[in-house]
Amino acid sequence: MLLDGARIARTIREEVAPRVAAFDTAHGRPPTLHIVLVGDDPASQIYVRNKERAGAEAGLTVAVHRLASSVTVEDVLATVKSLNDDPACDGILVQAPLPKGIGKHGTELVFDAIDPRKDVDGFHPHNVGLLVQGRAVLKPCTPSGVVELLDRTGHAIAGKHAVVIGRSEIVGKPMALLLLQRDATVTICHSKTPDLVATCARADILVAAIGRPGFVTREFVKAGAVVIDVGINRVDSREQAVQLFGANHPRLAGFDQRGSMIVGDVHPAVAEVAGAMTPVPGGVGPLTIAMLLKNTIEAAVDR
Ligand code: NAD
Numbered sequence: 001m002l003l004d005g006a007r008i009a010r011t012i013r014e015e016v017a018p019r020v021a022a023f024d025t026a027h028g029r030p031p032t033l034h035i036v037l038v039g040d041d042p043a044s045q046i047y048v049r050n051k052e053r054a055g056a057e058a059g060l061t062v063a064v065h066r067l068a069s070s071v072t073v074e075d076v077l078a079t080v081k082s083l084n085d086d087p088a089c090d091g092i093l094v095q096a097p098l099p100k101g102i103g104k105h106g107t108e109l110v111f112d113a114i115d116p117r118k119d120v121d122g123f124h125p126h127n128v129g130l131l132v133q134g135r136a137v138l139k140p141c142t143p144s145g146v147v148e149l150l151d152r153t154g155h156a157i158a159g160k161h162a163v164v165i166g167r168s169e170i171v172g173k174p175m176a177l178l179l180l181q182r183d184a185t186v187t188i189c190h191s192k193t194p195d196l197v198a199t200c201a202r203a204d205i206l207v208a209a210i211g212r213p214g215f216v217t218r219e220f221v222k223a224g225a226v227v228i229d230v231g232i233n234r235v236d237s238r239e240q241a242v243q244l245f246g247a248n249h250p251r252l253a254g255f256d257q258r259g260s261m262i263v264g265d266v267h268p269a270v271a272e273v274a275g276a277m278t279p280v281p282g283g284v285g286p287l288t289i290a291m292l293l294k295n296t297i298e299a300a301v302d303r
Contacts, residue, residue: 001153001276003228005145008152009286012294013058019297020059031300032061033091033120033292034083038076039069039099043234048095054289060296069099073106077113084115090300091120093292096170117303120295123169131174134181137302138295143175145287146207146228147182155205155226155276158183163200165189165216165265166209171230175207196220208265214244216266224275230284231265244268 024030033055037048048064055062065079076098083089092114098107116126122140130136150157162184166172172188180186184205189196200206200220208216209230221227235241241255245268255261264280271277278284 002271003149003153003226003276003278003283005149005278005283006286008149009145009290011152012148012287012290013054016058016290016293016297019301023297023300024059029088030059030061031090031297032063032088033093033296034086034089035062035064036067036076036079036083036092036094037064038067038071038095038102041097041099044095044097051093051289051292055293055296058293060293069101073102073109076102076106076110080110080113084113084118090118090303091296092118093121118299120292120299121170122174122295128169128174131177137298139178139291140170140174141291141295142171142209142230142284142288143178145284145291146175146230147178148291149228149278149284149287150205150226153276157205160184160204161187161202162205162207163187163189163203164207164209165196165200166207166211166230168209171209175209175230179205179207210265212265213240213263214265214267216270218267218269218273221270221273223273225273227266227270227274227277228284229264229266229278229280231263231280232285233263233265234260235263236260 020031035048035051037044052062052064083092094110111123114124116124119127119138122138127136127138131139157179162179164172164176167188167190176186176188187199189199197219201222203222203225205226206221207228211231213233213235238255241252241261244263245251262281
């Protein structure tokens with residue numbers, strides 16, 4: 001069973017639209033999302049364009065603040081501060097990753113500076129604390145999208161053994177917390193986990209958030225398990241594409257046209273053992289954007 005994230009994302013966007021219209025009527029303006037995009041990372045440009053388009057379709061105002069890759073942390077902090085102070089700004093998203101020059105510490109300073117009530121990515125330590133305690137309003141978009149996907153496709157979480165591969169702040173950790181809150185028994189695996197395959201093979205729900213094309217192969221997956229593929233990886237080598245999909249797969253035509261393709265962390269052959277699985281593209285990605293729109297209206301209404 002293919003878990004159609006794109007379809008569910010459309011439904012969520014349709015649910016958001018009347019709330020956006022009601023806010024507009026009540027406040028005389030639509031809810032407004034401000035995106036800060038620093039530098040010219042090509043993937044970030046695409047992500048921001050997609051967020052802009054989806055926001056506009058849902059009736060939000062989306063403003064993008066483009067800063068050069070040479071800016072200092074202070075410049076980014078000044079932009080965030082002006083948005084914090086702007087009463088007509090409901091949501092702030094600083095697109096990650098920030099340029100290398102900003103550094104890990106600088107990135108933390110920037111995320112920490114966002115007003116938690118406008119933090120539509122849910123990355124501020126205040127919101128992360130609320131998430132740990134199970135009372136967050138603004139939850140990170142990708143993992144909350146995964147929970148929506150499971151709920152709306154009728155896959156129970158309570159009582160299941162969920163294994164999350166990856167422990168990043170944006171996906172792995174919050175994913176594990178959300179599954180725990182929904183009464184799953186959760187195991188978090190990462191690059192130092194010794195018996196990764198055996199641990200994953202015990203999962204009823206397996207979430208892969210690693211960033212390695214086709215890393216999760218058949219032996220990782222118990223027959224009938226629900227497999228959620230968070231990975232978004234660009235493959236530029238035709239040899240690698242053939243290794244993943246086989247020489248006659250229809251997706252190779254797309255590769256030949258564009259010279260690259262987007263693949264997940266889960267090997268396509270996993271579809272033969274999994275009970276249900278998300279595609280890449282068209283799985284978790286569109287849900288992430290839908291949850292961002294949902295967070296923006298939550299932030300606008302909650303403030
Ligand atoms: P990250 O690099 O911050 O974290 C990767 C995690 O994978 C780490 O915790 C690491 O311990 C683990 N890992 C790496 N190698 C491993 C190995 N050999 N065995 C076990 N664990 C290993 O990445 P991230 O930001 O969490 O993103 C993960 C993937 O999800 C990427 O492909 C990213 O593009 C994608 N992503 C997708 C969406 C979406 O909307 N679908 C959103 C965010 C990230």
